[in-house]
Amino acid sequence: MKAGAPSARRPRAARRLGPEQRRAQILHAAVAYFAEVGFAGSTRDLARRAGVTQALLYRYFASKAELAEAVFEHVYLGRLDPAWLAQLRDRAVPVGKRLTRFYRQYTSAIFTYEWMRIFMWAGLAGDALNRRYLGHVGDRLLAPIAEEIAAERSLRPTPEDLWNLHGGIVYIGIRRFIYHLPTPEDPGPAIDAAVARFLAGLAPAGLIRDKAARRETVAG
Numbered sequence: 001m002k003a004g005a006p007s008a009r010r011p012r013a014a015r016r017l018g019p020e021q022r023r024a025q026i027l028h029a030a031v032a033y034f035a036e037v038g039f040a041g042s043t044r045d046l047a048r049r050a051g052v053t054q055a056l057l058y059r060y061f062a063s064k065a066e067l068a069e070a071v072f073e074h075v076y077l078g079r080l081d082p083a084w085l086a087q088l089r090d091r092a093v094p095v096g097k098r099l100t101r102f103y104r105q106y107t108s109a110i111f112t113y114e115w116m117r118i119f120m121w122a123g124l125a126g127d128a129l130n131r132r133y134l135g136h137v138g139d140r141l142l143a144p145i146a147e148e149i150a151a152e153r154s155l156r157p158t159p160e161d162l163w164n165l166h167g168g169i170v171y172i173g174i175r176r177f178i179y180h181l182p183t184p185e186d187p188g189p190a191i192d193a194a195v196a197r198f199l200a201g202l203a204p205a206g207l208i209r210d211k212a213a214r215r216e217t218v219a220g
Contacts, residue, residue, distance in 0.1 A: 023060045026050050030071050035114040038121035039068055072129045075118055077136070079109040088144055095152045099145065099195045103169050104188050110170070111187070116177035142166060149202070157202055165198045 017025060029050035033041055043064055047054040061067040084105060088098050110116070122130035142162040150156035169191055176183040184190055 019060075022052075022056075026052060026057055026060055027067075027070055027074060030067055031075060031114050031118070034068075034071060034121065035117040038118075039125060039127060043067070068127075068129060071118065072133070075115055076129075076133045079115070080136075080140075081105065081109070085140065085144060088141075088148060091148070091151065095148050096195060096199055098148065099199075100188075100192045102141075102145075103191045103195065107169065107173065107187055107191065111173040111176065113177050116173050120174070120178055137166070138163075149199075153199075153202065155202060161198070161202070165194065169194055 030046055033046045033049055037045075043057055044054050047057045050057065057067075061070065084102055087093075088102055090098065093101075119130065119133075121127075138159065142159065146157050146159075146162060169187075172183050172187050172190060175181040
């Protein structure tokens, strides 16, 4: 062999992965792929991106629907912390503080490219997974929030009230990851302000009048 000539080397064999590692590899590739193109993307293209054959992909996920279910579990249900509900139920803490703490934690978990993109793609497609997640949020989070507000303030917000609060906060992430618009680097202060406005708007009309009358008395 001439000096300086490149030596002939066999390409290094790809490292073999165990079943759990291979499944995780495919799942992570599916999350990134579906975030980019939506659930209409083909498993053939997904397999190519994951660096596996389509046949191998179907060894770990029997159908595209099963793979979509795994993505749903990983991206959505897997990010819901069971401790949040216990914290929302802690009546030793004022309900306003409980709400701001919860929404700061919730947005920290969901404000990612993958979560926002897959959520929007699924919504546009009318996917049942999207509706299941929203049902989960309504039943497991918003309904208990309504109960806690009612216990502290003797008035119960409507589901529409709560979805308006929830949607307004989530919209910060939509602006960032879907529309690519400027958003606060730290959404915490915006969340605190949204919760404060929400709770102030729930105050009974009689209480608002009493406060206004007291201010007028002091001013006079």
